[in-house]
Amino acid sequence: MDLSKIKLVVSDMDGTLLNSNHEVSDRFFSLFEQLKKKGILFAAASGRQYNSIVDKLAPIKDDIIVIAENGGFASHHGKEIVFNPLPQKAKNVILDSLKGVKGLHPVLCGKNNAYLSTSSTEFVEKLKEYYTEYTLMEDLQTFDGQVLKIAIYHFISSEKYIYPVVKHLEGDLKVKVSGANWVDVSNINAHKGFALQKVQEMYNITPSETLVFGDYNNDLEMMALADYSFAMENAHPNVKKAAKYRTVSNNDFGVERVLDILLM
Template sequence: MDLSQIKMVVTDMDGTLLNSNHEVSDLFYELFEGLKSKGILFAAASGRQYHSMLHKLDAIKNDIIFIAENGALVKKGNEEISSTPLDRDVLDQLLGIVDSIDNAHAMLCGKYTSYFDGNSLKFLDQLKEYYSAYEIVDDYNKVSDEIVKIAVYHETNAENYIYPKVSHLEEKIKVKVSGLNWVDLNHVHAHKGNALQTVMEQHNIKPSELLVFGDYNNDLEMLQLADYSFAMANAHPNVKKVAKFETSSNNDFGVERILEKLI
């Protein structure tokens, strides 16, 4: 495996760059300096909101590209590269469907703030890990912000209990199982693949110059863009089918091991 032509590294966060305690390793930050010295671009791509990603990667926030909300918001520094919000009529339709699903809890994800209603308060401690900037509202219809994603939470298993109830919408919106407890609903054109494609065109990056890491279904499109795509050992089976290579788990420095070889 010859990584000598790599000009850009992109990694998912939860289950990939972050360990099970949602931490970024000190080793990664050391390796990032090596990437920077070689002029290799770095992007973090996540279903998380922008502010949550910013919090996790605060030490390098001015040097990297953020692909947030599954690609619905892309930023570097103060520059907003792209934004793909949901249409209001689609948003209202989706909220009606989610409301009819037992034990489903919908969060509205604006560009920079998320909105929880009273039905989600008992899960707030879990949700705050992913949504560090949030408001509690009594009625989602009163939220006037641009909404880039609806995140639907199920405390047991989102793939089994939420996904079957919304999968029929996949031609109209982007439906992604993004973790054990989460299904994300985005604009049909808002996914990590489209967002990364925009960044690649902006920086003239070819597939042979791109290294990508992922672990869940919301990573599939961006993995398909890279000649060097890595599934984590802990990845969903769908990811292992798409990725060209595999690395060790997120708890065993899977990203860092490959970055060491790259540097």
């Protein structure tokens, strides 16, 4: 495995760069400085809100590419690279699909803020980890601003309790099981692969010069755009099957171990 030509490193956040306590290691920040000295770009690609990603990576926020909301929004040095909101009519179609289904907690994800129903107050503490800016609303269907995606949470299982309720929307919209408890519904072009392709085009970087880390189904499209795609040991089976390489788990510094090899 020859990583000498890598010009861009892209990492998912939860389950990948972050450990199980949702922390970024000091080891990574040290490695990032070495990447920077070598002129290698780094992109954080997550289903998280832009503000949440930036908070986690605060010491290096001005030097990284941020791909937020599963690729619905991306920026670098304050310059917008991608902005793919949901079609205006889609919001209520999605919310209507969730009506009457117990245990689902939808979140309207805007560019700088998230919106959730006051009926989901028990979910707020969980939400705070992923969305640092949020507003409670009586009725989400009355929201008339732009929405990048609708993220839906279930405390037990996304694949069992959420996906079957929204899978009929596939085709017109992008429906992604993005975590053990999350499903995201977004613009058909709002995915990490679309955003990564724009980044590659913008900086004239090829798949052979791209290294990607991921752990869940929302990472599949971007993995297809990298000759060096790594699945975490804790990854979903679909990701392990799609990735060309594998590294150890997020709790065992899987990203950092590969970066050590890259920087040798």
